[in-house]
Amino acid sequence: xxxxxxxxxxxxxxxxxxxxxxxxxxxxxxxxxxxxxxxxxxxxxxxxxxxxxxxxxxxxxxxxxxxxxxxxxxxxxxxxxxxxxxxxxxxxxxxxxxxxxxxxxxxxxxxxxxxxxxxxxxxxxxxxxxxxxxxxxxxxxxxxxxx
Numbered sequence: 001x002x003x004x005x006x007x008x009x010x011x012x013x014x015x016x017x018x019x020x021x022x023x024x025x026x027x028x029x030x031x032x033x034x035x036x037x038x039x040x041x042x043x044x045x046x047x048x049x050x051x052x053x054x055x056x057x058x059x060x061x062x063x064x065x066x067x068x069x070x071x072x073x074x075x076x077x078x079x080x081x082x083x084x085x086x087x088x089x090x091x092x093x094x095x096x097x098x099x100x101x102x103x104x105x106x107x108x109x110x111x112x113x114x115x116x117x118x119x120x121x122x123x124x125x126x127x128x129x130x131x132x133x134x135x136x137x138x139x140x141x142x143x144x145x146x147x
Contacts, residue, residue: 006065007085008115010092012127017062019136036063044070068116084121087128
């Protein structure tokens with residue numbers, strides 16, 4: 001299974017991914033994780049190469065996937081599921097200010113402006129309406145229906 005957590009910066013992807021990964025491991029699922037922040041360039045190309053090199057592994061992929069081209073490319077992998085996390089620009093800016101890997105406010109605004117919303121995501125979660133725990137719960141329930 002490949003879980004793609006996508007959405008603009010500041011919506012809580014990494015925070016949710018970290019909590020979810022712990023839960024999946026405790027449930028006996030051996031997911032590997034890749035964060036877009038782990039790469040300095042050609043982020044999605046490198047992520048795609050790693051996932052493609054081990055297609056039978058379970059992957060949790062955390063990134064904006066801001067261009068639909070990348071969303072579609074990863075979704076075409078076997079057993080891939082796209083989870084779209086959302087929050088308002090104001091909330092994203094506030095969360096970014098508190099983040100240890102914060103990017104510039106202009107960067108957050110630009111990414112929100114050019115983010116291409118996924119077509120037909122498998123699951124959409126509003127992280128303003130849900131706590132981190134509630135979002136992780138929802139994804140964990142979703143995973144349970146597929147594993």
